């Protein structure tokens with residue numbers, strides 16, 4: 001069996017993450033990176049879609065608490081993420097596979113590191129699998 | 140006399156409620172019976188499937204099909220009617236989105252069989268018999284339909300031309316749909332024969348909503364005495380109105396029950412549950428992360444609540460039988 005390398009999709013808010021960094025260089029370094037204006041714009045559908053299309057994990061990066069450019073988009077995202085974790089669980093998608101971090105990193109250098117951390121944790125969980133008594137994610 | 144258009148009404152994995160809904164159009168049914176030639180209606184009339192098999196392809200003008208697809212028998216009938224019909228109408232939540240039986244997709248076939256034939260307290264089955272698709276008895280082969288691993292919506296099994304949601308669809312929309320077919324005034328194929336807006340847009344309680352809803356305590360309808368005039372969400376009772384298509388005439392709201400979503404997602408939305416999750420998250424108004432968790436943790440069975448009628452057609456739960464078999 002080949003080595004399991006988790007696919008992580010990362011949505012990040014452009015106001016807090018990587019806006020001073022070299023976009024092209026970061027994009028080359030970070031696979032499946034989707035910078036977006038405000039983490040509050042990340043719809044539940046986008047996250048479910050990512051899992052449906054084969055993501056092993058989804059990382060959402062929003063601005064620090066109290067620092068949203070649009071008042072409270074980051075807080076909205078956090079509530080949504082928690083609710084989605086509950087929706088993923090019956091499919092055997094462990095809550096560790098969806099994570100939100102509220103912080104800031106203008107250079108974007110921490111993004112690859114956060115993805116690596118998440119990837120290591122998910123590697124231990126292994127690929128999405130059937131859990132007894134639960135529905136399998138239909139692919 | 141010109142031949143009348145042939146119409147079939149058929150149930151697959153249906154509860155009979157959708158067939159009942161056809162009868163509920165009352166005297167209009169007499170007009171319908173006058174205008175069309177009913178050639179199949181298993182619940183009400185005695186026709187045989189081999190009569191349908193003997194027909195020419197496309198000879199049936201319209202097949203009205205209710206119920207979900209769970210076994211090979213359902214699939215076979217759906218395919219037969221598709222072949223013989225010019226138009227297929229998916230009738231009711233089960234045919235449109237998989238319906239409440241679709242919640243069975245959260246459990247495996249194995250677990251269902253174990254419970255039904257072995258573990259349920261009322262079961263007496265000393266030999267541990269399980270139904271098999273084929274079994275040999277005295278040298279003869281007996282067959283049963285194959286029970287699939289999954290519950291499917293109709294359009295995951297055959298092509299569907301029109302959709303009429305509801306559990307079951309209400310009489311006025313049934314009459315509108317039949318009239319549209321008889322008068323050849325149908326919208327483009329693929330349309331849902333119901334309004335495009337969300338239920339909240341037509342709900343009389345909508346005007347009681349403040350500019351911003353803020354709830355911290357989520358309650359279930361049986362735990363409280365709900366105020367019969369104000370919006371359920373404002374009272375902290377989950378109501379799927381913001382993510383559900385209008386058209387039922389606020390049937391549940393009128394009897395002081397929140398909407399459970401039987402009309403499926405609003406026009407253009409793929410996943411009703413995801414839409415509701417976004418809407419709900421935005422009205423939960425608590426201070427910190429711990430409070431968010433506490434509030435959301437009070438919802439029993441999130442997925443069952445958000446996808447009560449639509450799990451088989453949700454983003455994570457959808458599967459196409461046309462591609463798998």
Ligand code: SF4
Pocket residue numbers: 152153154155156157205206230231232233234238239305306307
């Ligand atoms: S949609 Fe409702 S009424 Fe119709 S068959 Fe399904 S469960 Fe029964």
Ligand code: SF4
Pocket residue numbers: 338339340342343344345346369370371372373378379380381392397398
């Ligand atoms: S949430 Fe429910 S009660 Fe409130 S306006 Fe919408 S449909 Fe009506």
Ligand code: SF4
Pocket residue numbers: 305306338383384387388389390391392397398399400401402403
């Ligand atoms: S209120 Fe909701 S659940 Fe009740 S009939 Fe209307 S759409 Fe269906």
